[in-house]
Amino acid sequence: MARYGMVIDLNICIGCNACTMACKAEHASPSGVFFAKVLEKEVGKFPAARRVFLPVLCNHCEKPACRDVCPTGATSKREDGVVLIDYDLCIGCRSCIEACPYGSRTFYDGNGAYFEGHTTLFETAKQTLSEGVVMKCNFCVHRVDQGLDPACVQTCPTECRFFGDLDDPKSRVSHLVSDKKARSLLPDKGLEPSVFYIGS
Amino acid sequence: MNRIDEFLIGVKPQREWGWLVITYLFLGGAGAGLFLISLYIDHTVAGALGLLVLLLGTVLLLLDLGRPERFWRAFFHPQSSWISRGCFFIALVVVCGGLETAVRLFGLGAPLGTVAGTVSLVARSVGAAAAILVMVYTGFVLAPSPAIPFWNSAFFPIIFFAYSLLAGIDILILSSPLLPGPTLDLAFLERAQNYLAVACLILLLSHLSIMSGSAVAARESIRLLTRGKWAPLFLGGVVGAGLIIPLVFVAFAGQSGLQAVFAVTAVLALLRLFGDYLFRFLVIRAGMYDPLL
Amino acid sequence: MASPREDVWVHSSCDMCFAACGILAHRVDGVLTKIEGDPDCPASGGHLCAKGQAGLIGLYDPSRVTRPLRRINPRKGIGVDPHWEEISWETALYMLTDKLTKVREKDPRGLVISSFDQIALSYFIRPVWAPAFGTPNADWVGYYCGNYLHASMYLTNGSFHSDFDLDYCNYAILLGNQQGFMAGLNATVTARKMADARRRGMRVVVVDPVGTNAAAKADEWVPIRPGTDGAFILSLIDVLLNELDCYDRDFLACRTNAPYLVQEDGSYLKADGKPLVWNEKSATAVPFDQDGTQPALDGRFVVGGKSCRPAFQALKEHVRKYAPENVAATTTVSADAIRRIAKEFGEAARIGSTIVIDGKVLPYRPVAVNIYRGAGAHKHGTHTALAVQILNMIMGAYYVPGAHRGPNLVGPAGRWGPGVNADGLITPPSAIGHGAKYYDFEERKPDDLGLHELFPISTNRSPMYQVNLGGKSEFALPYEPEVLIVCRRNLLMNNVNPELSAEALRKIPFIVSFSTHLDEVAEFADLVLPEAHYLERFDLFPNRPSHTMSPATGYFYWGLRQPVVETQGEARRWIDVLYEVADRMGFLGDVYKLQNVTLGLKDPYKLDPEKRYTMEEIYDRWTMSLFGPERGIAWFKEHGYHKVPRSAEEKYPGPSLRPRFPIYFENMLRAKKSVANVASQMGIEWDVSDYQALPDWKPCPAYEDGKGSFDLYVVNFKIPFHSLSITTQNPWLNDLAEHNPYAYKILINTETAERRKIKDGATIWVESEAGKVKGEAKLTECIHPEVVGIAGVFGSWAKGKPVAKGKGVHFNTLLPLSKDRIDPISTGVDSCVRVKVSPAV
Numbered sequence A: 001m002a003r004y005g006m007v008i009d010l011n012i013c014i015g016c017n018a019c020t021m022a023c024k025a026e027h028a029s030p031s032g033v034f035f036a037k038v039l040e041k042e043v044g045k046f047p048a049a050r051r052v053f054l055p056v057l058c059n060h061c062e063k064p065a066c067r068d069v070c071p072t073g074a075t076s077k078r079e080d081g082v083v084l085i086d087y088d089l090c091i092g093c094r095s096c097i098e099a100c101p102y103g104s105r106t107f108y109d110g111n112g113a114y115f116e117g118h119t120t121l122f123e124t125a126k127q128t129l130s131e132g133v134v135m136k137c138n139f140c141v142h143r144v145d146q147g148l149d150p151a152c153v154q155t156c157p158t159e160c161r162f163f164g165d166l167d168d169p170k171s172r173v174s175h176l177v178s179d180k181k182a183r184s185l186l187p188d189k190g191l192e193p194s195v196f197y198i199g200s
Numbered sequence B: 001m002n003r004i005d006e007f008l009i010g011v012k013p014q015r016e017w018g019w020l021v022i023t024y025l026f027l028g029g030a031g032a033g034l035f036l037i038s039l040y041i042d043h044t045v046a047g048a049l050g051l052l053v054l055l056l057g058t059v060l061l062l063l064d065l066g067r068p069e070r071f072w073r074a075f076f077h078p079q080s081s082w083i084s085r086g087c088f089f090i091a092l093v094v095v096c097g098g099l100e101t102a103v104r105l106f107g108l109g110a111p112l113g114t115v116a117g118t119v120s121l122v123a124r125s126v127g128a129a130a131a132i133l134v135m136v137y138t139g140f141v142l143a144p145s146p147a148i149p150f151w152n153s154a155f156f157p158i159i160f161f162a163y164s165l166l167a168g169i170d171i172l173i174l175s176s177p178l179l180p181g182p183t184l185d186l187a188f189l190e191r192a193q194n195y196l197a198v199a200c201l202i203l204l205l206s207h208l209s210i211m212s213g214s215a216v217a218a219r220e221s222i223r224l225l226t227r228g229k230w231a232p233l234f235l236g237g238v239v240g241a242g243l244i245i246p247l248v249f250v251a252f253a254g255q256s257g258l259q260a261v262f263a264v265t266a267v268l269a270l271l272r273l274f275g276d277y278l279f280r281f282l283v284i285r286a287g288m289y290d291p292l293l
Numbered sequence C: 001m002a003s004p005r006e007d008v009w010v011h012s013s014c015d016m017c018f019a020a021c022g023i024l025a026h027r028v029d030g031v032l033t034k035i036e037g038d039p040d041c042p043a044s045g046g047h048l049c050a051k052g053q054a055g056l057i058g059l060y061d062p063s064r065v066t067r068p069l070r071r072i073n074p075r076k077g078i079g080v081d082p083h084w085e086e087i088s089w090e091t092a093l094y095m096l097t098d099k100l101t102k103v104r105e106k107d108p109r110g111l112v113i114s115s116f117d118q119i120a121l122s123y124f125i126r127p128v129w130a131p132a133f134g135t136p137n138a139d140w141v142g143y144y145c146g147n148y149l150h151a152s153m154y155l156t157n158g159s160f161h162s163d164f165d166l167d168y169c170n171y172a173i174l175l176g177n178q179q180g181f182m183a184g185l186n187a188t189v190t191a192r193k194m195a196d197a198r199r200r201g202m203r204v205v206v207v208d209p210v211g212t213n214a215a216a217k218a219d220e221w222v223p224i225r226p227g228t229d230g231a232f233i234l235s236l237i238d239v240l241l242n243e244l245d246c247y248d249r250d251f252l253a254c255r256t257n258a259p260y261l262v263q264e265d266g267s268y269l270k271a272d273g274k275p276l277v278w279n280e281k282s283a284t285a286v287p288f289d290q291d292g293t294q295p296a297l298d299g300r301f302v303v304g305g306k307s308c309r310p311a312f313q314a315l316k317e318h319v320r321k322y323a324p325e326n327v328a329a330t331t332t333v334s335a336d337a338i339r340r341i342a343k344e345f346g347e348a349a350r351i352g353s354t355i356v357i358d359g360k361v362l363p364y365r366p367v368a369v370n371i372y373r374g375a376g377a378h379k380h381g382t383h384t385a386l387a388v389q390i391l392n393m394i395m396g397a398y399y400v401p402g403a404h405r406g407p408n409l410v411g412p413a414g415r416w417g418p419g420v421n422a423d424g425l426i427t428p429p430s431a432i433g434h435g436a437k438y439y440d441f442e443e444r445k446p447d448d449l450g451l452h453e454l455f456p457i458s459t460n461r462s463p464m465y466q467v468n469l470g471g472k473s474e475f476a477l478p479y480e481p482e483v484l485i486v487c488r489r490n491l492l493m494n495n496v497n498p499e500l501s502a503e504a505l506r507k508i509p510f511i512v513s514f515s516t517h518l519d520e521v522a523e524f525a526d527l528v529l530p531e532a533h534y535l536e537r538f539d540l541f542p543n544r545p546s547h548t549m550s551p552a553t554g555y556f557y558w559g560l561r562q563p564v565v566e567t568q569g570e571a572r573r574w575i576d577v578l579y580e581v582a583d584r585m586g587f588l589g590d591v592y593k594l595q596n597v598t599l600g601l602k603d604p605y606k607l608d609p610e611k612r613y614t615m616e617e618i619y620d621r622w623t624m625s626l627f628g629p630e631r632g633i634a635w636f637k638e639h640g641y642h643k644v645p646r647s648a649e650e651k652y653p654g655p656s657l658r659p660r661f662p663i664y665f666e667n668m669l670r671a672k673k674s675v676a677n678v679a680s681q682m683g684i685e686w687d688v689s690d691y692q693a694l695p696d697w698k699p700c701p702a703y704e705d706g707k708g709s710f711d712l713y714v715v716n717f718k719i720p721f722h723s724l725s726i727t728t729q730n731p732w733l734n735d736l737a738e739h740n741p742y743a744y745k746i747l748i749n750t751e752t753a754e755r756r757k758i759k760d761g762a763t764i765w766v767e768s769e770a771g772k773v774k775g776e777a778k779l780t781e782c783i784h785p786e787v788v789g790i791a792g793v794f795g796s797w798a799k800g801k802p803v804a805k806g807k808g809v810h811f812n813t814l815l816p817l818s819k820d821r822i823d824p825i826s827t828g829v830d831s832c833v834r835v836k837v838s839p840a841v
């Protein structure tokens, strides 16, 4: 059985945020909602200081705390490890947000149009969201199921994001995970993320 | 002044649960507590009052949902979700409590053996059990959370139980002059409160001491509560006004002195309730996520 | 959901910055639903940056201009409401034609054109429409990137732009630019190649006062004091030449003018018009181009009683004063660091080594210094830029694998190539290097707003337009500007202090703006014409093979921009409109005649001046005369690109070229005389001291300004997810910028701030002699302690840009403009400005 996962090379990532915007374009996510983000921090003191970029998204955890606390079953995990939210079942209790250590989830309160008081043709054509629910990255299942890479991976100008099957020992991601001492974020939370990072 | 939604790596406060949830935690626990104690002292009207308080809290919880009209879906995952379980507990208390109260009020204390009697007995015991669960389950909602280290502690179910009972009894004390039915043994209730207050204090401090050795975010929560912006409310309100002052007062004035004037009892009860609410408020507000790197 | 009636992916090109990446646009039932990188495009290779991804939401911006508008309110000013009135295209064209006809009759030079629309400018406006109309004033781009750079490139190697070979480079110094980190031209391909190079282990040294995205990923960040790069580079040269004795002797002797003998007065020692070199074999001076010689690079000689030395010797002596100890205090870069970097650079150059590529043995010099806007944007920026090229040249790191190279010295299959002058030195290919006089100068009174003859070396003199217009000009011209046509140029936001620009604009009686939005410039227009959005229009060829297309793409390719969705409202492409106006005014025939030449149209595709063609027909003829009958515009629409892989010689033309590259600029001495003459003809005082044969570091005026509380410098930098002001009205990119910790803030070093009691997040004022701006302080370790940093081109104020309005901080407000704040050679505007920072209460 497949277990989809992603590997991101932090050495190569330049913090350009193409992933952030590709995700927005792919999902028409509402104003203020970002499934993909690039977080930053500074390390060291001037002149030996440096900015550090950390692209994040839902980790599609093997042991998703978000799903366990979900009272409705709106959050579920597919056979292939993708953690999904069914926006028709979600009651917006937000306990999943409290349960996710990675800040991967956002509650959508409903005012999501990007131009004040105007919904664009694009948004009408593409936004299928209901308000009052919680949203997050869905690993671009609609693309993945067609054999495409997720939008954020597809666009990455430095090609530092890799997507594939972690259960397939021959896959690029499996190799990167084993060869490059890949780590996940906050491993001791015990959620076993499927998104890994190499380099620093 | 960094906006909390700024794309920075660092400790981030939880912001999803606000005063609706906090007030529910308070009223839900207090209501269940009041119901429980009413069974113990066999005071039907007090029990009814407890149920009302619990229901009020539940309404607030519903209002907090993004999609209140879909609330019934919350019953679907008791196998894993404490929130789901909570729904059943609340339902049980309300149903059993309601039934039992009805029987008491209209079945006119039917002797054992009669149908009404058995119904009442069963309802009593199930209701009691459910009430206890309602008092503790919110603790289980927070406790397992790996995301928010400050909540991630086995103490919460117990602390919440103690605080719920404390609040329940305080409401009872305050409403005692107005309550029809058997007169209440305030002296007994006050004594109970003192033990509970001591228990809360001990549990609270031990929780803090454990947390101070825990993850970054937990230490930040502690800092906020003991040295940071929440310190006045926590030390002054929760610990001082809510627990220490009443205890000290009792220690000096002594029980007898108390009974003399109900007003004093009432004031102490109010102080404790105030501290109780602040406690729920701060627990939720001091919730912090660990930095991702 | 019903299955769509239409579901197609269309080849086109992004236009959110000049990189013009190839895109595939997904249209479903007439609605654009996604833009992705076009895998067929050698530049994007299928990848787009944040801006490219966000482009589509801008297409549906409700505040776009969709109808022609006429100004009712005669008063013009920043924040003054023009009171627009919608009019028909017919009325608009009538007004425009009428105005232009009057100017043309009075004096065609009274028409001024301002645009940064590279395609329109370089293929249609500058070489064709404007000359046919009769105005030389078609190039007002104001404050921009190129002033400082292009002249130095044309002079030293004849190409337009600075680039380097990321396929083989092992040690790159980025001097005030972010090449490879989602800025610069060819942003996506260089980002991809930079990533590969860093995976390979290429060392990146970023010399920048700000800890930019580039600095964040660099192996070494050198936070230099603004405006001192010249000293830094000349010091590296000094260490390499005078301490390490490390330079590419053969390259210098045979491929540059290093051996040319120069006399005490700096001029070449010549015999029968030919520069001489000292032949060590015969111990005599011989013509530079004589075979079998062994030219001396150092030493001093006496030839025919005249004492002289090789240019290289002159250079070596010239740079002695830049010993690391002497420049450390100026640059705030330690002498040790300078020595170490010079040593590392010299060793990494592997002088003498070769590499085999496509069976060809080529010199292998895997090092490069790359300069762009930041380091150049200073009063003496041309000197700095020339010093940079000298450093590349002494390493022999020129147009060989791993080294510096510019787009594009030689064209596909020799379609174009550099020229050579009498001294054997390289001149720009005719396909590239018009716009400047490099070796022979005209000494007449200038009649254009750019004052060409006063700045012979400069490739773009447009800052002078403004010096000329603003205030009382000492450069009296025989005519007055009557009409300004603006398209895609934000003279108020991207330029110097807006009040100064406004003053210049008020001098022009009639302004017509082709606009997508009622932006800051449109607010000064009398007539606004709706321009088609880039996803609604035709453009050939978005990435110009001659000027900008990076060799990193591995190809020469010709792509297109084509309409992806139907045009909103009545928007039109401005070229189309101007051609129609030319027709109404009766000079379209002349336009066609010039067009035939500039586009190199061949029979049977030549335009008949008597006939009329749609723009699409012209594009069709253009592509067919370039690539044959089967490569008409229809073919491009369907296939997107005509691609020709680059041969080794086309990637690395250095070794196969004959002309020499100058490391010594004797022509500057002649330019000096010429400029002095022109100035005296104009009857003006003019400082010609910057015309030197060898570059120096000279302080910007800002160094003297540093008195009292004006104790910091302000610096501007680009961020990967915004370009200039064009993206600021994009709501997705705005959303991102609002969440970003740096984009909309004022960066200040933590210690510097704390000494001023400024807390992170506090609102502060930044004030220069030109103006003041307010914003949120971002305390950071990633900036030079003497510098405050302001990103991008934010802080819009136009009502027509509601998303951008009031977001972020407007850097340019702080920029003064005056002739002593302009680089006397290139006319580049000095952005070295002192500021005072104070808490806003």
Ligand SMILES: Nc1nc2c(c(=O)[nH]1)N[C@H]1C(S)=C(S)[C@@H](COP(=O)(O)OP(=O)(O)OC[C@H]3O[C@@H](n4cnc5c(=O)[nH]c(N)nc54)[C@H](O)[C@@H]3O)O[C@H]1N2
Residues within 6 Å of the ligand: C115, C116, C143, C144, C145, C146, C373, C487, C488, C489, C490, C491, C493, C494, C495, C514, C515, C516, C517, C519, C520, C531, C532, C533, C534, C716, C717, C718, C723, C724, C725, C726, C791, C792, C793, C794, C811, C812
């Ligand atoms: N603060 C700051 N100032 C800078 C720079 C900087 O980095 N920071 N960079 C400098 C450099 S390098 C340069 S090259 C210059 C560039 O200077 P400009 O070329 O003036 O900069 P843009 O922001 O591209 O301005 C384009 C204008 O055209 C409008 N526009 C956008 N798209 C279209 C279109 O499709 N059609 C038409 N007709 N108009 C359109 C926009 O509203 C905007 O007002 O700026 C210089 N100034």
Ligand SMILES: Nc1nc2c(c(=O)[nH]1)N[C@H]1C(S)=C(S)[C@@H](COP(=O)(O)OP(=O)(O)OC[C@H]3O[C@@H](n4cnc5c(=O)[nH]c(N)nc54)[C@H](O)[C@@H]3O)O[C@H]1N2
Residues within 6 Å of the ligand: C017, C018, C145, C146, C175, C176, C177, C178, C179, C182, C183, C184, C185, C187, C207, C208, C209, C210, C212, C224, C225, C226, C227, C228, C229, C372, C373, C374, C375, C715, C716, C717, C718, C719, C720, C721, C722, C723, C724
């Ligand atoms: N993402 C993005 N890409 C773009 C553009 C954009 O706006 N955004 N604009 C396009 C255009 S028009 C151009 S011209 C190119 C420009 O491309 P680049 O020149 O690579 O980009 P800039 O950020 O302008 O580079 C200027 C850098 O110089 C630094 N700097 C400022 N003053 C000094 C100094 O005195 N010395 C030194 N050493 N450094 C200094 C600044 O901090 C900044 O990091 O990018 C093009 N591509």
Ligand code: SF4
Residues within 6 Å of the ligand: A008, A012, A013, A014, A015, A016, A017, A018, A019, A020, A038, A055, A155, A156, A157, A158, A159, A160, A161
């Ligand atoms: S697109 Fe790639 S390089 Fe850019 S920020 Fe995202 S992960 Fe990093």
Ligand code: SF4
Residues within 6 Å of the ligand: A057, A058, A059, A060, A061, A064, A065, A066, A067, A083, A099, A100, A101, A102, A103, A104, A105, A136, A191
């Ligand atoms: S990252 Fe958060 S939201 Fe995503 S699966 Fe893990 S716990 Fe759930």
Ligand code: SF4
Residues within 6 Å of the ligand: A066, A069, A070, A071, A072, A073, A074, A075, A085, A089, A090, A091, A092, A093, A094, A095, A096, A097, A133, A134
């Ligand atoms: S908010 Fe929705 S998804 Fe999250 S736990 Fe509640 S019901 Fe489940």
Ligand code: SF4
Residues within 6 Å of the ligand: A022, A023, A024, A026, A027, A035, A036, A057, A058, A136, A137, A138, A139, A140, A150, A151, A152, A153
């Ligand atoms: S996988 Fe898809 S949904 Fe998830 S972050 Fe990437 S683009 Fe967004």
Ligand code: SF4
Residues within 6 Å of the ligand: C014, C015, C016, C017, C018, C019, C020, C021, C047, C048, C049, C050, C051, C052, C053, C186, C187, C188, C723
């Ligand atoms: S680099 Fe420029 S052209 Fe390429 S995608 Fe980004 S904005 Fe568009």
Ligand SMILES: [Mo]
Residues within 6 Å of the ligand: C144, C145, C146
């Ligand atoms: Mo530029």
